[in-house]
Amino acid sequence: MTDRYAVIGNPVAHSKSPLIHARFARDTGQDIAYEAVFSALDDFERVVERFRAAGGRGMNVTLPFKHRAFALCSVHSERAQHARAVNTLVLEPDAIRGDNTDGVGLVRDLAVNLGCALSGKRILLMGAGGASYGVCGPLLDEGPAALVVANRTVSKAVELCEHFRRVYGRAAALLAPAGYDALGGRAFDVVINATSAGLAGDMPALPGSVFAEGALGYEMLYGRTTPFMTLAARAGAECADGLGMLVEQAAESFFVWRGVRPQTRGVIAALRAGRS
Ligand code: NDP
Numbered sequence: 001m002t003d004r005y006a007v008i009g010n011p012v013a014h015s016k017s018p019l020i021h022a023r024f025a026r027d028t029g030q031d032i033a034y035e036a037v038f039s040a041l042d043d044f045e046r047v048v049e050r051f052r053a054a055g056g057r058g059m060n061v062t063l064p065f066k067h068r069a070f071a072l073c074s075v076h077s078e079r080a081q082h083a084r085a086v087n088t089l090v091l092e093p094d095a096i097r098g099d100n101t102d103g104v105g106l107v108r109d110l111a112v113n114l115g116c117a118l119s120g121k122r123i124l125l126m127g128a129g130g131a132s133y134g135v136c137g138p139l140l141d142e143g144p145a146a147l148v149v150a151n152r153t154v155s156k157a158v159e160l161c162e163h164f165r166r167v168y169g170r171a172a173a174l175l176a177p178a179g180y181d182a183l184g185g186r187a188f189d190v191v192i193n194a195t196s197a198g199l200a201g202d203m204p205a206l207p208g209s210v211f212a213e214g215a216l217g218y219e220m221l222y223g224r225t226t227p228f229m230t231l232a233a234r235a236g237a238e239c240a241d242g243l244g245m246l247v248e249q250a251a252e253s254f255f256v257w258r259g260v261r262p263q264t265r266g267v268i269a270a271l272r273a274g275r276s
Helices: 017-028 044-053 067-071 078-082 102-113 131-141 154-174 229-233 243-258 267-273
Strands: 003-009 030-038 056-061 088-091 096-099 122-126 144-150 177-180 187-193 210-220 238-239
Touching: 003 017, 003 044, 017 030, 017 154, 017 243, 017 267, 044 056, 044 088, 067 088, 067 096, 078 096, 078 177, 088 243, 102 131, 102 210, 102 243, 122 131, 131 144, 131 154, 144 154, 154 177, 177 187, 187 229, 210 229, 229 238, 229 267, 243 267
Parallel strands: 003 030, 003 056, 122 144, 122 187, 144 177, 187 210, 210 238
Antiparallel strands: 056 088, 088 096
């Protein structure tokens, strides 16, 4: 019998996850169906329950439900605990297990697809929302020389760094919180934009001098050229968007559900070419 999976969000119609998982299923010979499920803002828990009661085996969770998904789960993976957010639900008869694959998705895109090893690098992470919580632990695991978290609301960057110092112990001594105005005179090898500013055609007040020579500017949004990408290119940095991260986090979710790791390179290329 075909196993059912879905992505749940609000909005969700734009999601590329059904395309990506259909391609993974085809490539790996897995018999699954994957759909997009819209949830009203006050209905998330009931919609998940209904999907589970109808035989659903797993869900991806997207904006704005990742924190509520964390609260809904009875069992959490270590990376979900660190992130305090869940983007992957495993629906079992007696339990809902939660995982977070965003961080591993970003690190694989950087290290494998873009050939940017993070060990010893100076990393600037912009934003202190759900996405930053998801990626901080996996970034620290790569052993960077420094990881600075900058945010418009500085208190949220402070809170994020305190959380990771608590859960990561010594490794998190690498973390330092900052406002954008404190970044003048500092340079980084990898600058990751994990803010949602680009959605509104905006960007944080980032000095162009933060890009070290040969730096990579990584925009988590995809499908558009954002002001951050324009600034990075003007500063001579290489640029990448978040499409690879999207596919890599999906591949990790697929692995969590099915125990099979799909190939990602062809899927990323097909999405970029509009062929999927
Ligand atoms: P949140 O809403 O949790 O956080 C938004 C963050 O952006 C906050 O730090 C906020 O700062 C900051 N921000 C928003 N607008 C501005 C602005 N104009 N200037 C400066 N800072 C701003 O969102 P998420 O963390 O969940 O997502 C962030 C982005 O990452 C989204 O665009 C999302 O689409 C993308 N993403 C991509 C993924 C992928 O697979 N490619 C996976 C996950 C996320 P403040 O605290 O001051 O409000």
